Amino acid sequence: MKLPAVISLLPAVLALPISSSPAKRQTATTQTDDILFSISLRAFEERRRANDPPTLNWTSDGCSSSPDNPFGFPFTPACQRHDFGYRNYKAQRRFTDANRKRIDDNFRTECVSPLFPQDRLLSQRAVVLPP
Secondary structure, X not given: OHHXXXXXXXXXXXXXXXXXXXXXXOOHXXXXXXXXXXXXXXXXXXXXXXXXXXXXXXXXXXXXXOOOOHHHOOOHHHHXXXXXXXXXXXXXXXXXXXXXXXXXXXXXXXXXXXXXXXXXXXXXXXXXXXX
């Protein structure tokens, strides 16, 4: 008696939509971390242009206290990702000294890597951000 009832529900269950997008299942903190630390700067720029996901803060003032493109090096995308990190970590109430340092270190690496593409150690030492 129970088996026919279960079988009759099977078409309805199979018709339910299944999300194939893992981003829709992630929390805002997971999305922020992935966008900030796990994807390329180019992919970040694409996500920022698309405002994807719209629940995160994508606003930026660019490189507020420094030139955007000194000597022809485009630092604006790195500045925008840095702003993304600060704004979202603050909104998510996890802007600690350790997380600030992690965001700043990521910013420094992204700014300097194009200047010294062959020497990653030198690129990491080239810019010293104030504490």
